[in-house]
Amino acid sequence: AQSVTQPDIHITVSEGASLELRCNYSYGATPYLFWYVQSPGQGLQLLLKYFSGDTLVQGIKGFEAEFKRSQSSFNLRKPSVHWSDAAEYFCAVGANGNKLGFGAGTILRVKS
Amino acid sequence: NAGVTQTPKFQVLKTGQSMTLQCAQDMNHEYMSWYRQDPGMGLRLIHYSVGAGITDQGEVPNGYNVSRSTTEDFPLRLLSAAPSQTSVYFCASRNDRQNTIYFGEGSWLTVV
Numbered sequence: 001a002q003s004v005t006q007p008d009i010h011i012t013v014s015e016g017a018s019l020e021l022r023c024n025y026s027y028g029a030t031p032y033l034f035w036y037v038q039s040p041g042q043g044l045q046l047l048l049k050y051f052s053g054d055t056l057v058q059g060i061k062g063f064e065a066e067f068k069r070s071q072s073s074f075n076l077r078k079p080s081v082h083w084s085d086a087a088e089y090f091c092a093v094g095a096n097g098n099k100l101g102f103g104a105g106t107i108l109r110v111k112s
Numbered sequence: 113n114a115g116v117t118q119t120p121k122f123q124v125l126k127t128g129q130s131m132t133l134q135c136a137q138d139m140n141h142e143y144m145s146w147y148r149q150d151p152g153m154g155l156r157l158i159h160y161s162v163g164a165g166i167t168d169q170g171e172v173p174n175g176y177n178v179s180r181s182t183t184e185d186f187p188l189r190l191l192s193a194a195p196s197q198t199s200v201y202f203c204a205s206r207n208d209r210q211n212t213i214y215f216g217e218g219s220w221l222t223v224v
Binding site: 042046049099100105 | 147152154157160202212217218
């Protein structure tokens with residue numbers, strides 16, 4: 001069985017500050033890992049994904065994530081947050097991109 | 113290129129009514145799926161299909177039916193709507209040679 005935990009329901013950061021969103025997963029095999037972002041009233045946009053290889057993956061909008069097998073984590077980071085990054089972020093895990101299991105989401109608020 | 117198209121975007125139903133959420137993709141993707149999104153629960157898989165004529169249940173299938181008569185279309189039917197089915201529904205599709213799921217923009221359903 002797969003499960004995804006995003007420990008933080010809400011996070012508030014100041015514009016220009018760094019950001020880290022946590023994601024822990026439970027999966028019985030080598031996971032395929034994803035981060036999606038959802039703006040209010042919108043669908044989900046893929047930020048980045050990890051399948052194999054380099055454990056630090058780069059995504060769109062200046063985001064990156066690091067896969068740490070020993071910690072079962074796939075945390076999302078951004079060095080400097082912009083006001084337009086305010087949204088809800090979802091971590092997801094699955095096999096080959098099928099039957100994704102999603103975390104409950106983390107709502108990011110950005111203070112100006 | 114329209115991607116994944118869902119209709120309607122908004123719908124209000126009375127308890128006991130039936131309706132169909134439409135989903136179409138123009139990317140010739142084999143894999144399609146339906147998720148529902150509820151506050152604090154992320155996205156949960158309702159049904160999925162790995163190709164025309166093949167469907168299977170996801171995590172929360174009760175109260176929903178699907179069919180896949182063509183590669184392009186994957187409608188979701190609510191047989192007898194209940195207030196517990198008030199949610200945001202997302203259709204998604206994936207190419208078998210990729211591992212990225214593309215989401216539609218969502219359908220907001222309220223059952224009163």
